[in-house]
Amino acid sequence: MSEEEVKKLLGLDAELYYVRDDVVNHYALSFILPVPSDTNSLHFTWHSSSKVDYRLGFQVENTSAMDQPQSNISAQGEVPRTRSALCIGICFFIYFSCVFGLCVLKYTAHLCVCLISGYPSLRIEKNDLRSVSLLEAKAKVKDIAISRERVTLRDVLHEGTFGRIFHGVLLDEKDPSKEKQVFVKAVKDHASEVQVTMMLTESCKLRGLHHRNLLPISHVCIEDGEKPMVLLPYMNWGNLKLFLRQCKLAEANNPQAISQQDLVHMAIQISCGMSYLARREVIHKDLAARNCVIDNSMQVKITDNALARDLFPMDYHCLGDNENRPVRWMALESLLNNDFSSASDVWAFGVSLWELMTLGQTPYVDIDPFEMAAYLKDGYRIAQPINCPDELFAVMACCWALDLEERPKFQQLVQCLTEFHAALGAYV
Structure with missing residues (x-):
């Protein structure tokens, strides 16, 4: 996508590409692209130096909100050998979410086009x-x-x-x-x-x-x-949040899908790392699956949050105070008073555990970020994930106690999760 097209859609002087010189831009394959409601077409440039067949299709979840997209190419054929224009015409009636799927042989590009009335803040904290x-x-x-x-x-x-x-x-x-x-x-x-x-x-x-x-x-x-x-x-399975979401996509067709025991083992590792930080009196302030990485031996490591606001913009929100914060992962005292401690990291760990058990779903997705503090203060929390054992959800709930003193310490979480992991192993 040209700089001019990106400028029109996002107001940024930048390019957006999916495959270039045989290098696949993996992040762009799942890039969430906010499209202004007055946009009636998307323009791409495509070509291949060798023979590549393609098949094009569109899926619209609600045809009352959006017309079936039209393109300037046939439904299937061969990718042009010279640089050519690919235009997708769209017509929206109301603000609504829809999905485009574009498949070119073994390269698959998914654009999730979300029509919104405003964009997440990219301001610096x-x-x-x-x-x-x-x-x-x-x-x-x-x-x-x-x-x-x-x-x-x-x-x-x-x-x-x-x-x-x-x-x-x-x-x-x-x-x-x-x-x-x-x-x-x-x-x-x-x-x-x-x-x-x-x-x-x-x-x-x-x-x-x-x-x-x-x-x-x-x-x-x-x-x-x-x-x-x-x-x-380097950790060869990469970002934990993206890995979990890939597991969710493959879950239905993969007989060796990730097990509950694997997920608990990941949680133990995260709690071990956080226990070490707590002993060193280091406060992370942004613990989440997006700030962890994993390798093919299922080893999980906690990272810093450098670039996280930019790479996961939908996980951060500005509440009118020029601070772009991970609102849905934050403890109530952090939201209200900007107070951070090991106890607020424990709260975020509870949300991270919920992310693990839902394979990367977004917590509190239906709650307006501006309403999060009131929602938590009234005693509401995210629901127990499907197929999540009661004992494990009880651990999450303890992490979300309003009273800081009632939340478990990380070392207690390590012990509790280790015992639960052993119990799961006894049934396997």
């Missing part, structure tokens, strides 16, 4: 802006800075408005024949100095901490004239 300049942020990570030449970027794993996460390769400093895989967090060329500074400062949240269930930064690239990059050890 004022608490992160304090008085830290870009020079100061760079100075704090100077001791782990490496040459940009040692880093090779591969696939885009996740992309937002101003940030990207790549799968990269880092060459060994002493022996270039040796290499290791890394996550690379980077900002785009149009990112502001404030956004660059924010990425660097938030990336340092877990720096210097060592635990098997934490993933702190390992290196940075901060050379003059180049946008900074942050490197973290």
Whole structure:
């Protein structure tokens, strides 16, 4: 999608692409694209250097809200060898959610087009802006800075408005024949100095901490004239929230779908990492599945929240105070008084446990973010997930006690979940 088209839809000077030079933009495949109600067409450019067949179809959930989309190409055929225009005509009668599905051979691109009257805020949290300049942020990570030449970027794993996460390769400093895989967090060329500074400062949240269930930064690239990059050890199944959602999609057709015991094991690992942070008197403030990663051995690690607001914009909301916050994961005292503690992290852990048991669903999805504080104060909470054992939901409920002293400590959660995991194993 051209810069002009993205500018029209999102008001941003940026491109949106799905496959380019045989590199798949995995995040774009599930990108939530807000489309203004006065938009009557979407324009894409497509071509292939080799023979690729395609099949095109549309699904409309409510035809009273939206006409069946029309395109300037046939329902099936061969992808053109030269750069060509693909136009999809749309007509909306009222604000309503709909889904486009575009499949090109083995590459599948899903655009979830949500018509909304406003967009989620992309403002920077004022608490992160304090008085830290870009020079100061760079100075704090100077001791782990490496040459940009040692880093090779591969696939885009996740992309937002101003940030990207790549799968990269880092060459060994002493022996270039040796290499290791890394996550690379980077900002785009149009990112502001404030956004660059924010990425660097938030990336340092877990720096210097060592635990098997934490993933702190390992290196940075901060050379003059180049946008900074942050490197973290690679976890080959990637972001936990995206992984859970993939599991949900595959659940019906996968005889080896992820088990309840696996999910509880993930929860134990997260609680172990958080217990370590609590002992070190470190408050995370943004614990959620989106800020965890996982590998193919089911090892889970907690990460910082650098770029999270940009990569998961629908999980953050501005309540009129210039702070873009994870409202649906926050404890009541954090919402009302901006008070954060290990106890508020416990609350967020309860919501994260709910995310695990629902395979990545969004909590409180039907509640207006502006009404969350009143909703919680009145004693309401998210419902027990389907097929979630009563004992496990009771653990979640304890995490959401209004009285901070009534919430369990992380070490208690580790013990409780470990015992529950063992009990599940006894029935397998």
